[in-house]
Amino acid sequence: MSAASNARPAQQALASRVIRALAGPLFAVALSFVIGGLLVLALGRNPLDVYGVLLTGAFSGWPNLSVTLQMMTPLLFTGLAVAIAFRSGIWNIGGEGQMLMGALCAGIVGYAAPLPDILMLPACILAALIGGAAWAAIPAVLRVFLGVNELVICLMLNPIALLLTGYISARVLKAPGPTNKLPDVLDSARLANFTLYSQLNTGIFIALGCCFLLAVFNVATVRGFEWKLIGLNARFANYGGVRIRANVIAIMLVSGAIAGLAGAEQVLGVYGAYYDNFSPGYGFDGIAVAMLANSNPIGVILSSFLFGALNSGSSVLQMQLGVSKYLVQVLQFLVVLILAAQFTFSWRGRRRVLAAASPAVSVPTENRAATEV
Amino acid sequence: MLSDIAFSSIRIATPLIFAALGGLYTFQAGILNIALDGFMIVGAFAAVSAAYATGSLTVGILAGVISSIALAAVLALFNLRFRAHIFIAGIAVTFLAYGLTALLLKSVLGQDGVFASPDIPVFPPIRIPLLADAPVLGPLLSGHTLLVYFAYLAVPCVWWTLYRTRWGLRVRMIGEAEDAALSAGVPVERIKFETMVISGLFCGLAGAYLSLGYVSLFARQMNDERGLIALAAIFFAKGRPFATTAVALLFGVATALAVRLPEVTGAAPQLLQMIPYVVTVLALVVVGWRAKRAGGQVGWRFET
Numbered sequence: 001m002s003a004a005s006n007a008r009p010a011q012q013a014l015a016s017r018v019i020r021a022l023a024g025p026l027f028a029v030a031l032s033f034v035i036g037g038l039l040v041l042a043l044g045r046n047p048l049d050v051y052g053v054l055l056t057g058a059f060s061g062w063p064n065l066s067v068t069l070q071m072m073t074p075l076l077f078t079g080l081a082v083a084i085a086f087r088s089g090i091w092n093i094g095g096e097g098q099m100l101m102g103a104l105c106a107g108i109v110g111y112a113a114p115l116p117d118i119l120m121l122p123a124c125i126l127a128a129l130i131g132g133a134a135w136a137a138i139p140a141v142l143r144v145f146l147g148v149n150e151l152v153i154c155l156m157l158n159p160i161a162l163l164l165t166g167y168i169s170a171r172v173l174k175a176p177g178p179t180n181k182l183p184d185v186l187d188s189a190r191l192a193n194f195t196l197y198s199q200l201n202t203g204i205f206i207a208l209g210c211c212f213l214l215a216v217f218n219v220a221t222v223r224g225f226e227w228k229l230i231g232l233n234a235r236f237a238n239y240g241g242v243r244i245r246a247n248v249i250a251i252m253l254v255s256g257a258i259a260g261l262a263g264a265e266q267v268l269g270v271y272g273a274y275y276d277n278f279s280p281g282y283g284f285d286g287i288a289v290a291m292l293a294n295s296n297p298i299g300v301i302l303s304s305f306l307f308g309a310l311n312s313g314s315s316v317l318q319m320q321l322g323v324s325k326y327l328v329q330v331l332q333f334l335v336v337l338i339l340a341a342q343f344t345f346s347w348r349g350r351r352r353v354l355a356a357a358s359p360a361v362s363v364p365t366e367n368r369a370a371t372e373v
Numbered sequence: 374m375l376s377d378i379a380f381s382s383i384r385i386a387t388p389l390i391f392a393a394l395g396g397l398y399t400f401q402a403g404i405l406n407i408a409l410d411g412f413m414i415v416g417a418f419a420a421v422s423a424a425y426a427t428g429s430l431t432v433g434i435l436a437g438v439i440s441s442i443a444l445a446a447v448l449a450l451f452n453l454r455f456r457a458h459i460f461i462a463g464i465a466v467t468f469l470a471y472g473l474t475a476l477l478l479k480s481v482l483g484q485d486g487v488f489a490s491p492d493i494p495v496f497p498p499i500r501i502p503l504l505a506d507a508p509v510l511g512p513l514l515s516g517h518t519l520l521v522y523f524a525y526l527a528v529p530c531v532w533w534t535l536y537r538t539r540w541g542l543r544v545r546m547i548g549e550a551e552d553a554a555l556s557a558g559v560p561v562e563r564i565k566f567e568t569m570v571i572s573g574l575f576c577g578l579a580g581a582y583l584s585l586g587y588v589s590l591f592a593r594q595m596n597d598e599r600g601l602i603a604l605a606a607i608f609f610a611k612g613r614p615f616a617t618t619a620v621a622l623l624f625g626v627a628t629a630l631a632v633r634l635p636e637v638t639g640a641a642p643q644l645l646q647m648i649p650y651v652v653t654v655l656a657l658v659v660v661g662w663r664a665k666r667a668g669g670q671v672g673w674r675f676e677t
Contacts, residue, residue: 146661329472
């Protein structure tokens with residue numbers, strides 16, 4: 001009797017926390033769909049039709065659903081990579097470049113390493129981790145030791161990575177044939193596909209595993225708490241004995257390594273070789289995913305599922321109704337724009353701040369970045 | 374060959390210079406505006422579709438500039454009023470612009486990747502009377518289109534507004550010490566908004582030049598990260614108008630070479646295209662190194 005009455009408030013508290021955590025993202029998604037609907041209406045289409053096709057294109061039947069899950073997988077990795085850094089107030093927007101470097105390393109090891117079959121896959125994944133982390137180490141080291149703005153460096157390193165991988169796949173290690181790609185990876189290095197309908201592969205389990213691992217790490221370890229503290233208030237964290245420099249470098253390395261895994265999944269699972277310019281911008285979509293997830297690893301699963309569904313539904317939309325698939329890109333980045341804003345509105349008589357990025361906003365250098373470098 | 378490359382460098386650098394001039398206003402006001410690419414693509418799309426619909430270049434340029442300014446105003450609204458982080462809002466606006474122009478390209482102009490038509494009006498090349506007959510400079514400087522001359526002539530005007538007017542002094546004051554400017558009674562928000570609008574204006578011109586002057590078509594993501602190269606030029610030259618223009622011109626030469634050199638020598642174009650970004654990273658490293666050597670305030674300095 002008394003146990004039941006004790007459990008109820010606890011449950012209610014948990015439920016209200018979950019509702020509060022979901023309110024902002026759901027509001028942003030709903031608002032962006034309303035704006036997108038008006039846009040569709042202005043283009044002379046019926047928004048309900050468009051959203052209907054988008055929905056059925058993403059979910060109806062296993063073939064469509066498996067494409068959604070395939071589209072979701074790289075976003076899980078890149079979203080998680082960005083989320084780790086955002087949570088600590090570090091703006092790692094270099095996910096695109098880190099992913100490309102990870103993909104390249106996995107692609108090279110995958111076809112060239114003379115290893116026993118059983119070691120091929122671990123070696124490729126390790127190579128991708130190292131490639132991504134190494135590319136993330138550049139902005140991290142420059143930030144920590146020279147005070148150079150990591151945003152600008154990341155921004156410049158993205159095209160450098162694209163051009164560098166383009167150079168290597170078109171000139172240095174090019175496979176024979178007309179396309180700019182590396183030779184196919186060995187079969188022993190492939191991530192297994194388990195459906196005929198899409199390129200969905202076992203990489204999704206690695207991605208989900210990373211999300212759960214980091215969710216536990218965030219709430220159950222001292223280091224996870226320290227990383228959160230750096231995001232909330234780096235100065236205070238430093239005063240409390242957290243070694244900022246070492247931790248920031250560690251955060252960036254982990255973030256880059258996970259972004260590198262996204263590349264490994266694409267190369268070893270989807271394409272089977274490193275293709276030049278294979279990414280339609282997964283690294284940048286990862287920013288949207290992390291924003292919507294409010295940098296929570298479990299939230300990354302939900303938001304990358306939504307964005308994966310939108311991406312897979314958009315191809316069906318383009319085929320069936322002739323509406324450009326880029327409608328989905330508009331929706332996704334409307335969500336980011338709305339979430340980035342801190343609307344203040346009164347709710348139940350109290351002024352509340354709907355701050356998606358509130359833990360991250362307290363970086364001491366924000367908005368002054370231009371003058372600092 | 375050489376004068377050919379020089380001539381096309383001037384052309385190629387034009388959108389870079391426009392975008393860099395726009396970006397350096399916000400840079401000087403302490404705003405890291407990375408949405409230059411987004412402003413540009415919207416300007417390019419509006420310019421080409423308006424010019425195609427009306428057959429008038431003036432209407433096209435106006436449409437490009439106005440829509441680019443509108444997008445800049447949205448970014449300024451979210452950054453200044455709604456306190457969105459400039460970087461996140463900037464990325465969102467850029468990709469929103471990419472998505473929106475691709476969507477409209479399909480829905481309004483009915484094309485999937487590229488829209489081109491003989492009905493798009495083209496700029497006539499301008500022959501400068503006396504200069505055209507000069508031996509070396511003649512073929513180099515004469516025969517460009519209107520917007521090219523406009524870009525280069527805008528540079529001293531930009532310098533004048535920033536360094537010889539009260540408004541410009543305030544912009545630079547905000548960039549150097551925003552709190553001091555605020556306590557001195559400078560309307561910080563309003564001036565920041567104005568710099569953002571000017572960014573939109575110049576990027577609109579850059580976009581209009583891309584789709585109406587440089588080529589006569591619109592393609593998805595046709596700006597090809599020129600905004601990023603412009604940003605690199607701004608960072609490299611610390612936002613000073615003449616230096617920024619010179620660097621943008623150099624980056625234009627690198628891009629022109631990236632197009633022409635592989636045809637002749639078989640060099641890889643990627644390595645040449647990489648130059649602006651690599652040079653900027655190196656420049657930032659040198660700046661950081663010097664600041665550290667001088668013992669100045671660097672980033673987080675509270676841990677030793």
